Amino acid sequence: MGILDLPAPLFASLDQFMAIGLLATVRLVIWGVIGGVVTMGLYRLFSPQAKIGRAKRAARAARRRLYEFDGEFADAGPLLRDQFVAAFKHIALVVPATLLAMFPLLALLVWLDATYGQGSASYLPVGPEWARSWMMVFFPVMMLVSLLIYRWARIE
Amino acid sequence: MRRQVDRYGLPFSTVIVITALTLPVVAQAYVGPGAGLSLLAALWGLVVAIGVAVIFFIMWPIKRMRRRKAAEQAAASQASSEQAHDAAPSPVEQTTDAGMAPADESKSPPPGS
Numbered sequence: 385m386g387i388l389d390l391p392a393p394l395f396a397s398l399d400q401f402m403a404i405g406l407l408a409t410v411r412l413v414i415w416g417v418i419g420g421v422v423t424m425g426l427y428r429l430f431s432p433q434a435k436i437g438r439a440k441r442a443a444r445a446a447r448r449r450l451y452e453f454d455g456e457f458a459d460a461g462p463l464l465r466d467q468f469v470a471a472f473k474h475i476a477l478v479v480p481a482t483l484l485a486m487f488p489l490l491a492l493l494v495w496l497d498a499t500y501g502q503g504s505a506s507y508l509p510v511g512p513e514w515a516r517s518w519m520m521v522f523f524p525v526m527m528l529v530s531l532l533i534y535r536w537a538r539i540e
Numbered sequence: 541m542r543r544q545v546d547r548y549g550l551p552f553s554t555v556i557v558i559t560a561l562t563l564p565v566v567a568q569a570y571v572g573p574g575a576g577l578s579l580l581a582a583l584w585g586l587v588v589a590i591g592v593a594v595i596f597f598i599m600w601p602i603k604r605m606r607r608r609k610a611a612e613q614a615a616a617s618q619a620s621s622e623q624a625h626d627a628a629p630s631p632v633e634q635t636t637d638a639g640m641a642p643a644d645e646s647k648s649p650p651p652g653s
Contacts (some may be wrong), residue, residue: 409633424572446589460600464596468593477582488618527573
């Protein structure tokens, strides 16, 4: 049992509760919504949004300054350094929150694959056999929800 | 060299073996689309920074050549305008050449007075 299997009992109990009145496909849609909301919520919570916004603008300004620079070559050194420092700072601000937001989703994916990915179960009424797996329900919903939240909450 | 191998060989190989044994057989990774977009935007910023730096290095000699050419053209046009200004006759010279006495000379007293 790995670290990603730790939340499995929680997922299983919630899924059993939903299974009382919902079909597997509908449950996968709900899991997709939960996955999208949780991953974006965690990213929004753990990422320094204001700092990321400032780093983004600083990187853009540094690039513009270098692009429009018309002085001596020796004077361009600080501008080159500034734009790389700004770019790396932006990455350094984004990566930790991305990794943190990734883990619950990874745990959910491991559990979903173990629960819904057994055998040749199909969760869509139409389409070829390979396109009826749980992934074809879960991922589009999760992506749509994540992108809507990304846009709606103006996440940097 | 031989002495260093004897000294560090065993600890080094032990560390490598332990690291290899503790590595997972299967690795799982997935980044959601939202956080993934932010990460991609940050990585894209680095790619663009590299691109701008490369463009700067490529464009530098061209920009410098253009600047030098523009400066040369400006200097040449300034020199030609100065030459034209020097070559153009003044109003005093124009009247003298036409055989008319300048105003000051006409007022000068006749010789012997």
